[in-house]
Amino acid sequence: MPLLVVYNPVSGDSSGRALFKDHVIPLLKQKNVTPDHVEETTGPGHVGTLVADFLASLPDSTQTVSVVLGSGDGTLHELINALNNLPSSKPLPRINLALVPCGTANALYVSLFPPTEDEDTVTVEYKLKSVNAFLSPDPRAVPLNLAVTVLSAAPVRTPGLPQGPPQVSISAVVASTALHASILHDSEALRASDPSMGRFKTAAMQNITRWYGASVKLFPREGAGVVEVFDPAAQAFVPHEASTEDEPIVDLSGPFAYFLSTVNVDRLEPKFRISPRGRDVLVPEGRRSAALDLVMVRPWRDPSYEMDSEEARARFAEKAAAVLGAAYQDGAHVNLRYDESGKIVAEGTGPTVVEYIRCGGWEWEPDDIDPRAHFVCADGDILTIPNGGKARCTAATPMSDTTGFAIYV
Numbered sequence: 001m002p003l004l005v006v007y008n009p010v011s012g013d014s015s016g017r018a019l020f021k022d023h024v025i026p027l028l029k030q031k032n033v034t035p036d037h038v039e040e041t042t043g044p045g046h047v048g049t050l051v052a053d054f055l056a057s058l059p060d061s062t063q064t065v066s067v068v069l070g071s072g073d074g075t076l077h078e079l080i081n082a083l084n085n086l087p088s089s090k091p092l093p094r095i096n097l098a099l100v101p102c103g104t105a106n107a108l109y110v111s112l113f114p115p116t117e118d119e120d121t122v123t124v125e126y127k128l129k130s131v132n133a134f135l136s137p138d139p140r141a142v143p144l145n146l147a148v149t150v151l152s153a154a155p156v157r158t159p160g161l162p163q164g165p166p167q168v169s170i171s172a173v174v175a176s177t178a179l180h181a182s183i184l185h186d187s188e189a190l191r192a193s194d195p196s197m198g199r200f201k202t203a204a205m206q207n208i209t210r211w212y213g214a215s216v217k218l219f220p221r222e223g224a225g226v227v228e229v230f231d232p233a234a235q236a237f238v239p240h241e242a243s244t245e246d247e248p249i250v251d252l253s254g255p256f257a258y259f260l261s262t263v264n265v266d267r268l269e270p271k272f273r274i275s276p277r278g279r280d281v282l283v284p285e286g287r288r289s290a291a292l293d294l295v296m297v298r299p300w301r302d303p304s305y306e307m308d309s310e311e312a313r314a315r316f317a318e319k320a321a322a323v324l325g326a327a328y329q330d331g332a333h334v335n336l337r338y339d340e341s342g343k344i345v346a347e348g349t350g351p352t353v354v355e356y357i358r359c360g361g362w363e364w365e366p367d368d369i370d371p372r373a374h375f376v377c378a379d380g381d382i383l384t385i386p387n388g389g390k391a392r393c394t395a396a397t398p399m400s401d402t403t404g405f406a407i408y409v
């Protein structure tokens, strides 16, 4: 099978080059595996060119290829989007990736290889799990689902102004708006001063009192018929009360404090299990069903909420922080409820603090007067919805076993 090795030398703490030189390449050699090419990315966008050129150089364009990819989630996102934008109408071959986590958060890797209590994610042994899976006698690769986000402009066109094509971004990890998109937007500016995950916490504190105005629609996943919601009492997804077989689409109004969907993953950092059931839908070849796990917080569900005000937002910030804190406790936030006074508790029958949804897609139409509600984060990439426009995100699964992306696990 054709094999390309490629790594981003500046992902995360920039240790990728040393990791490949000292460990990945020697491991391949030891197993008598010779890559066709070993490449280092030289700048944004380069990974797409390297892999597209490699595919174009192969005599058989339908043959499955393997790529050992040293990167964070951002470089993988770039690769998927670059290949999707290739001008060819032919489907691409199946691309099996052996991931080497070199980025800051490595959400996909830590979700596929969830670290045990005493496992250290910075060790070489931990980082080589996917490469070792690729090199095993009977390698197994899990197909990736994708979340396709399309930003559309206002329906009424301004006379005389051309309307560009809708902007599309494909995620393998996360598509979000509200707090998470704001955090990612602001944390980019902090990257130079703080390359660690600490920059996400700093940006979170800058944004925690904000709420976001939008109208939302939720669509069922294929095969389910209805939108589902996690019921902590049943510890399972059950039909959403506003979704029926006849009228499955759920309409929601804001304001929203948090709105984040994941695909393929149950966590965004080793311990931040924001969509704790998110890996359930990653199933072996042949039994696929693409779904998004959506985590929402709408402050007015709090029984102590009276009206939107600066004070109400400041008070609710403590609750939002408690929710995010519980996500670090093995995803315990999805079990939290309000008691009658609005206190957050782990038991009872009050409204859940988090609405944890499983769906096939969502549509987010931001209020025009709320500029921050226009940010969408697709695997760390920040997109801006044009005024009057909306974002539609849909879960997708590879068309067949011979195309799409898969990860050696």
Ligand SMILES: Nc1ncnc2c1ncn2[C@@H]1O[C@H](COP(=O)(O)OP(=O)(O)OP(=O)(O)O)[C@@H](O)[C@H]1O
Pocket: 008, 009, 010, 011, 012, 013, 041, 042, 043, 044, 045, 046, 071, 072, 073, 074, 075, 076, 078, 102, 103, 104, 105, 106, 107, 380
């Ligand atoms: N040689 C290079 N010099 C500068 N930037 C590069 C180079 N090669 C790739 N890049 C850019 O580096 C960016 C960051 O990479 P990546 O997402 O892999 O790491 P990260 O942001 O540290 O990790 P994570 O996404 O897990 O937080 C990519 O978006 C890519 O465009």
